[in-house]
Structure formats: C-alpha cells, structure tokens
Amino acid sequence: MSDSVFNLKMLKAVILIGGPQKGTRFRPLSFEVPKPLFPVAGVPMLQHHIEACAKVPNMKEIILIGFYQPNEELNRFIASAQQEFKFSVRYLQEFAALGTGGGIYHFRDQILSGGPSAFFLMNADVCSEFPLQDMLHFHHQRGNSHCGIILGTTANRKQSLNYGCIVENQETNEVLHFVEKPSTFVSEIINCGIYLFTPEIFAHIGTVFKRNQEDRLLEEPPCGRQLRELIRLEQDIFTMLAARKQLYVYKTQHFWSQIKSAGSAIYASRLYLKRYNETHPERLARNQEGGPKIIGNVYIHQTATIDSTAVLGPNVSIGKGVIIGAGVRVRESIVLHGASLQDHCCVLNSIVGWDSTIGKWARVEGTPSDPNPNDPYAKIDSETLFRDGGLTPSITILGCNVNIPSEVIIRNSIVLPHKDLNRSFKNQIIL
Amino acid sequence: MKALILVGGYGTRLRPLTLSVPKPLVEFCNKPILLHQVEALVKAGVRHVILAVSYMSDLLEREMRAQEQRLGIKISLSHEKEPLGTAGPLALARELLTDSDEPFFVLNSDVICDFPFEDMLKFHKNHGKEGTIVVTKVEEPSKYGVVVYEGETGRIHRFVEKPQVFVSNKINAGMYIFSPSMLRRIQLRPTSIEKEIFPVMAEEGQLYAMELQGFWMDIGQPKDFLTGMCMYLQSVRQNAPERLRTGPGFLGNVLVDPTAVIGENCTIGPNVTIGAGVVLEDGVRIKRCTVLRGAHIRSHSWLESCIVGWSSSVGQWVRMENVTVLGEDVIVSDELYINGANVLPHKSITDSVPEPRIIM
Numbered sequence: 001m002s003d004s005v006f007n008l009k010m011l012k013a014v015i016l017i018g019g020p021q022k023g024t025r026f027r028p029l030s031f032e033v034p035k036p037l038f039p040v041a042g043v044p045m046l047q048h049h050i051e052a053c054a055k056v057p058n059m060k061e062i063i064l065i066g067f068y069q070p071n072e073e074l075n076r077f078i079a080s081a082q083q084e085f086k087f088s089v090r091y092l093q094e095f096a097a098l099g100t101g102g103g104i105y106h107f108r109d110q111i112l113s114g115g116p117s118a119f120f121l122m123n124a125d126v127c128s129e130f131p132l133q134d135m136l137h138f139h140h141q142r143g144n145s146h147c148g149i150i151l152g153t154t155a156n157r158k159q160s161l162n163y164g165c166i167v168e169n170q171e172t173n174e175v176l177h178f179v180e181k182p183s184t185f186v187s188e189i190i191n192c193g194i195y196l197f198t199p200e201i202f203a204h205i206g207t208v209f210k211r212n213q214e215d216r217l218l219e220e221p222p223c224g225r226q227l228r229e230l231i232r233l234e235q236d237i238f239t240m241l242a243a244r245k246q247l248y249v250y251k252t253q254h255f256w257s258q259i260k261s262a263g264s265a266i267y268a269s270r271l272y273l274k275r276y277n278e279t280h281p282e283r284l285a286r287n288q289e290g291g292p293k294i295i296g297n298v299y300i301h302q303t304a305t306i307d308s309t310a311v312l313g314p315n316v317s318i319g320k321g322v323i324i325g326a327g328v329r330v331r332e333s334i335v336l337h338g339a340s341l342q343d344h345c346c347v348l349n350s351i352v353g354w355d356s357t358i359g360k361w362a363r364v365e366g367t368p369s370d371p372n373p374n375d376p377y378a379k380i381d382s383e384t385l386f387r388d389g390g391l392t393p394s395i396t397i398l399g400c401n402v403n404i405p406s407e408v409i410i411r412n413s414i415v416l417p418h419k420d421l422n423r424s425f426k427n428q429i430i431l
Numbered sequence: 432m433k434a435l436i437l438v439g440g441y442g443t444r445l446r447p448l449t450l451s452v453p454k455p456l457v458e459f460c461n462k463p464i465l466l467h468q469v470e471a472l473v474k475a476g477v478r479h480v481i482l483a484v485s486y487m488s489d490l491l492e493r494e495m496r497a498q499e500q501r502l503g504i505k506i507s508l509s510h511e512k513e514p515l516g517t518a519g520p521l522a523l524a525r526e527l528l529t530d531s532d533e534p535f536f537v538l539n540s541d542v543i544c545d546f547p548f549e550d551m552l553k554f555h556k557n558h559g560k561e562g563t564i565v566v567t568k569v570e571e572p573s574k575y576g577v578v579v580y581e582g583e584t585g586r587i588h589r590f591v592e593k594p595q596v597f598v599s600n601k602i603n604a605g606m607y608i609f610s611p612s613m614l615r616r617i618q619l620r621p622t623s624i625e626k627e628i629f630p631v632m633a634e635e636g637q638l639y640a641m642e643l644q645g646f647w648m649d650i651g652q653p654k655d656f657l658t659g660m661c662m663y664l665q666s667v668r669q670n671a672p673e674r675l676r677t678g679p680g681f682l683g684n685v686l687v688d689p690t691a692v693i694g695e696n697c698t699i700g701p702n703v704t705i706g707a708g709v710v711l712e713d714g715v716r717i718k719r720c721t722v723l724r725g726a727h728i729r730s731h732s733w734l735e736s737c738i739v740g741w742s743s744s745v746g747q748w749v750r751m752e753n754v755t756v757l758g759e760d761v762i763v764s765d766e767l768y769i770n771g772a773n774v775l776p777h778k779s780i781t782d783s784v785p786e787p788r789i790i791m
Contacts, residue, residue: 326696326714327696343696343714344696344714344733344748346731346748360716407735409750409752409768411768411785426785
C-alpha cells in the first residue's frame with residue numbers, strides 16, 4: 001500500500017489523562033486543577049498534544065481517557081479545544097483506573113468507530129515535539145503486518161532504569177525486548193509514552209484480558225484485590241509482543257521529558273517556549289517601548305499588567321490577569337493567573353499559585369532540578385521529596401491564594417494553598 | 432593630659448575588614464573607630480595620645496600624623512616587639528606617662544559609648560586613690576567578669592569571673608584613669624591588667640568604679656559592630672538629631688555622608704550608615720547596615736544586618752542578610768542570596784551563599 005492511500009485513511013488520537021489519585025508528585029498544584037490542564041508555556045499541558053495532532057492530515061477525533069469526575073475545568077478545556085480545532089474532542093471516563101492498556105481496551109468500540117486506520121496514544125504528562133507525522137511515515141515504511149510503533153529516545157545508562165527500556169534490531173528497528181523500569185541496565189533506548197497503533201492492538205490486549213479474567217476466576221479467594229480489568233500496556237502487552245515482528249521503535253532526536261513533578265513543569269515550559277520560536281512566535285513576548293525588559297523566551301498573557309521597569313526571563317510564563325509591579329524580577333518561573341507581584345520582589349525557579357500575592361522586596365526562590373547540561377541524554381530526575389531525612393532542595397511552589405509578606409525570603413519550600421505567611425521560611429513544607 | 436589606647440594586634444575578630452585597613456581606622460558610623468575616642472579625649476583636655484600597637488602599619492602612622500595636625504595634639508605609636516597583654520604596654524610607655532604627676536587615661540580600642548572622660552577625671556580626683564575603672568551594666572552578668580563595689584563610694588571589693596550566682600551586674604567597660612604611681616605595679620612583660628593588677632589594687636583599696644551612663648558596646652566583631660551602630664545612632668538622635676537624614680524613604684536613625692548618592696524609590700533604615708561616595712541605585716531596601724566608602728548597591732536589592740566593605744559592588748535583586756560582611760572591593764553578582772557570609776577582599780561572588788560561611 002502506498003503512502004498516499006494511507007494518508008487518505010482516517011486517524012484518531014487518544015490521550016491518557018489519568019485521575020485525581022495520580023500526579024500526587026504535582027501537589028499542591030493538582031489540588032486546584034487536574035494536572036493535565038496545568039499551564040506549561042502558557043497553555044494547558046494537553047494543548048501541546050492537541051496542537052501536534054492538529055498538524056496531522058486526516059485527524060478526525062481526539063479522545064481523552066481518564067478517571068476524573070467530569071469537572072468544570074475539563075469541560076471548559078474540551079469546549080474551547082473543540083472550537084479551536086476542526087476535529088471532535090471528547091472525554092471518556094473510566095469507572096476505575098484501568099491502566100494504560102485497560103482504558104483503551106474498555107473504550108475500544110469508541111476508538112474504532114468510524115474505522116480509523118490507526119490511532120495515536122499519548123500519555124498526558126509528557127512534553128515533546130510530538131513527531132507524529134514522522135511516526136506515521138515510519139509506520140508506512142514498515143509495511144502493514146505490525147500493530148504498533150513506540151516513540152523512543154536515548155537516555156543515559158543510569159537514568160534509563162527509571163523508564164521502559166527497549167532493545168531494538170538495529171537494522172529493522174523491530175522491538176526485540178521490552179522491560180519496564182529494570183533494576184539493572186538493559187538499553188539506552190527508552191519509551192516516550194507516545195505510540196501509533198493499528199486496530200490489531202486490541203486483539204493482543206484482548207488475549208491478555210481474557211487470560212486475566214480466567215486466571216482470576218481460579219484464584220482463591222476469587223476476585224483478588226487487583227481489578228480484573230487492569231492491563232498495563234508496558235508490562236502486559238509490550239513485553240509479550242516483543243520479538244514477534246509486531247512492534248517497532250521510532251527514535252526521536254528531538255526534546256522529550258516527563259512532567260511528573262512541579263519542578264519538571266518549569267523545565268518543560270522552557271522546552272516548549274524555545275519551540276514557540278518556530279511554532280508560535282506570536283506567543284513570545286518581545287521587548288518594546290513602554291514594556292518590561294524581556295530576556296530570552298517569555299510568555300505573557302495579554303490580560304497581565306506589567307510595569308515597564310520589571311525584568312522577565314528567561315523561561316517565564318505569566319498567566320491571565322497577573323499584576324507585576326515596578327522593579328520586579330522573574331526568572332525560570334511560572335506565575336499563575338490572578339497572582340500579584342509587588343514592587344522590587346524577586347521570583348526565581350518558582351511556581352506562584354493562582355491569586356497569590358508576593359510583597360515588596362520579598363524573595364521567592366527555589367533550586368532548579370534541571371538535567372545535567374553536559375550530558376545530551378540526561379533527563380530530569382523525578383526527584384523524591386525527601387532525601388537523607390531532609391527536604392530535597394527543589395523549586396519553590398506557592399499554592400493557590402498564598403500571601404507572602406514584604407521583605408521575607410521563601411526558599412526551597414512548598415506552601416500549601418490559602419496560607420498567609422508572616423516570616424521567612426527555608427527548606428520546609430508549610431501546611 | 433595623656434591617654435594610652437590599647438590598639439593591640441591585627442584585629443582578627445573584625446576580619447575581613449581588617450585585612451584591608453588597620454582596625455583603628457575602620458569607619459564606625461562614618462568616622463574611624465579610633466577618632467571617636469581620640470576626639471573625645473581631646474575634648475576632655477588630653478594633648479598626647481599614645482597608641483600601643485603590636486604591629487606596625489604605614490597607613491596607621493600616616494593617618495596619625497595627619498590627625499596630629501588636624502587636632503593640634505601629639506600622637507605617639509608605642510610598638511610592642513611581642514604582645515604584652517593589657518598591662519605590659521603601660522610599662523613600655525612608662526617614660527611618656529610619668530613625665531608629670533597628672534593622671535592618665537587608658538582605654539581598650541574596641542569600646543564605643545558616650546565617653547565620660549571629664550566625669551572620670553573629676554571622680555578620680557575626688558577619691559584620690561590610684562585608679563578608677565568605668566563599669567557598665569549588663570543583662571546577663573554570668574557571661575562576663577563582674578565588678579563588686581560599694582554603691583556609695585565606688586570602692587571596689589573584688590572581681591568575679593563568670594559568676595554563677597548573682598553578685599553584681601556591672602562589668603569592666605575597658606576605660607580607666609590612673610595616677611602615675613600605679614605604674615610601679617607593672618613590669619615590662621606580658622601581663623593582664625584585669626587579672627593580675629586590678630585584684631591587687633582592689634585589695635589595697637586603691638581601685639574605684641564609676642558607673643557609665645548611657646550606651647556601651649565592644650564593637651570588636653561584626654555582630655557587635657552593628658549592634659553598637661544602632662546604639663550610637665540612637666544617641667545621635669538624642670544629642671544631635673540634625674546629623675541624621677530624614678524625609679520620604681528614610682526610616683528611623685539613618686546617617687548618610689553628604690557625598691553619597693541615593694536613587695529613587697529606596698527605603699533606607701532604620702539604623703543605617705551610608706559612607707562617602709556610596710551609590711544606592713533605585714529601589715534599594717536597606718536596614719541595619721553599614722555601607723562603607725565607595726560601595727555601590729544596584730537596583731532592587733535588599734540588605735539587612737550587613738557590613739558592605741569599601742568599594743564593593745552588590746548587584747541587582749541581591750538579598751543579603753544575617754551579618755554578612757563583604758571585605759574591600761568584593762563583587763556580588765545579580766540576583767544572589769547571601770546569608771551570613773564573610774567575604775574576603777577582592778572576591779567576586781557568582782553563586783548564592785545560602786548558609787553562613789567564609790568565602791576565601
């Protein structure tokens with residue numbers, strides 16, 4: 001079958017958005033907004049996925065699968081995406097967390113309705129250039145007897161252990177071996193959580209599904225603790241399909257990162273803001289007469305009010321209705337909507353929560369958790385909160401509606417929502 | 432009348448400032464520490480000041496020659512070949528001190544207060560014995576050596592080192608006046624006047640205590656230097672308020688050299704001393720600091736409880752606090768956080784110092 005014929009066939013995309021029990025490393029920010037809607041480079045995390053899908057010809061539908069109760073933020077996001085793009089955008093709610101394979105299997109009829117020739121599957125909490133068309137092209141080159149393409153990238157040996165590791169046939173790129181988070185080194189090629197599947201994948205998931213059902217009926221007591229419908233794509237399906245000429249890996253050289261912790265949201269913002277130079281130059285703030293000084297890549301929402309003596313950037317995102325006073329400095333930070341930064345304050349490596357206030361001459365500062373800049377394959381560490389009995393120095397996060405008084409310093413701390421602080425804090429979680 | 436000032440050694444407690452300038456010449460509230468004492472002595476009628484130093488400094492000698500001219504007095508440097516403690520220097524200067532029958536003053540060089548030299552002379556002549564020491568009240572006497580004396584006459588009974596039960600809350604303030612006959616008690620060898628000489632004088636009924644009114648501080652180390660500055664500025668507020676700067680942007684007691692340049696939207700004070708030629712750019716917030724001559728603080732920085740050394744430069748949006756001391760010509764890059772750092776001269780700092788430490 002030629003490329004041109006393939007291109008005429010209809011495509012869909014599925015994005016796994018998880019649920020409120022997931023993304024706890026993103027607290028306290030995920031209290032206010034579902035993590036997939038947290039703004040990265042000025043727009044909801046998911047928007048980047050959807051914009052990438054919009055560039056793929058014949059994309060007909062985006063399906064979000066997760067186990068969030070329908071909520072206002074999600075509805076509003078879907079409505080506005082629906083309006084902005086010409087394909088349909090829907091949310092399908094799982095009755096429980098069914099796993100990365102279980103969710104799509106449960107909704108397979110919805111995914112396959114209309115007869116797509118293939119569909120993309122993406123985790124919401126990744127940041128990527130989403131080379132979807134390259135994946136599609138690669139897919140066509142590999143013939144039509146396989147059922148999936150995994151987007152892979154290179155990690156260093158140590159960090160590869162935190163990901164799904166892929167061994168490939170170097171000539172054909174066939175996946176020969178797949179193992180999730182091995183304890184010893186297996187391969188430097190890791191799974192990006194972005195896939196292209198043909199409808200045949202459901203036959204394989206179905207096999208595992210049936211076997212699970214049967215196994216669990218035999219269990220004593222019947223119906224064990226684990227949900228019978230839970231299927232993990234990585235452990236249950238990929239491992240099984242490896243070396244059966246069913247899975248191929250397409251390796252990208254472009255940027256990719258997980259967004260697990262709030263610290264990685266700042267890193268992901270930097271990657272997306274840099275990419276805006278090519279994809280959305282209109283989203284980047286420019287130095288102009290009467291405006292603030294802009295250094296590097298900065299996003300400013302059009303409704304924000306910013307004094308001309310403020311200095312912003314690099315890697316700063318300023319949300320809706322934010323007010324920034326005279327002589328304010330913001331660097332490597334995300335300022336969420338409604339926040340107010342008073343004169344001369346300094347915000348570095350921090351996320352300032354919705355409607356929070358930072359007083360005059362206050363300093364809000366975190367420690368970046370960037371990947372080693374000297375290792376091209378280094379990834380951001382999804383750091384644990386505590387190490388050696390102390391809070392790991394990380395970015396500072398102010399939850400929603402936090403008030404920081406004038407002249408104090410808040411350093412390497414996490415402040416939970418609705419707190420009025422009255423002094424300086426360092427290396428603390430403030431409940 | 433004569434006075435002997437015990438200047439001593441390298442002033443290591445006030446490093447890194449004393450790595451560039453001999454301690455007596457470090458400016459305290461915009462005037463070298465030593466001149467606070469010398470000018471007060473001159474006012475009380477002293478015409479010859481002897482500085483007991485254990486190391487020689489060209490800078491100190493030159494400066495003292497200039498001050499001789501300015502004040503119309505004689506200033507001698509008495510150089511110890513080996514450190515002689517707090518009493519030995521008196522023996523070394525014996526000839527200078529005994530050429531008349533007049534009593535003479537002796538003082539530690541680190542002390543700052545409203546110097547009561549005239550009162551001391553009066554008090555001393557009144558009791559007619561060999562020595563008078565000034566005492567000052569402290570809150571926690573158990574940290575010091577205290578002086579036990581008769582309330583009415585001032586006659587000292589004894590000295591108690593770090594008393595565990597309350598015996599007195601008065602401590603030796605480091606200022607004395609002696610009759611020349613007292614010098615027979617001292618030999619030319621390292622001797623502690625407090626431990627070896629005073630107890631004997633007290634026992635013989637030759638030593639009296641005069642209580643100091645007002646503030647007193649030993650400013651020999653940076654933390655106390657800043658505390659002493661606050662006390663001194665408060666005393667200026669009471670005695671010569673016109674010397675303090677007031678107006679929009681100035682809070683509490685602030686002393687500003689007329690050659691300093693201060694930008695817009697700054698908030699300065701309380702308790703700040705700004706030296707000659709200092710530049711504070713727009714939007715600087717500074718409290719409880721001494722900024723020494725020629726330093727430059729850039730926009731939007733926030734400083735509390737710091738000493739900024741001569742010609743140092745502090746970048747924009749720097750936060751500096753907790754008894755940070757910058758030596759001479761230190762450069763602090765933009766946007767850093769400096770917490771309790773001691774920075775040696777000519778150092779350029781490009782990374783934050785989140786916990787107190789010495790930057791070599």
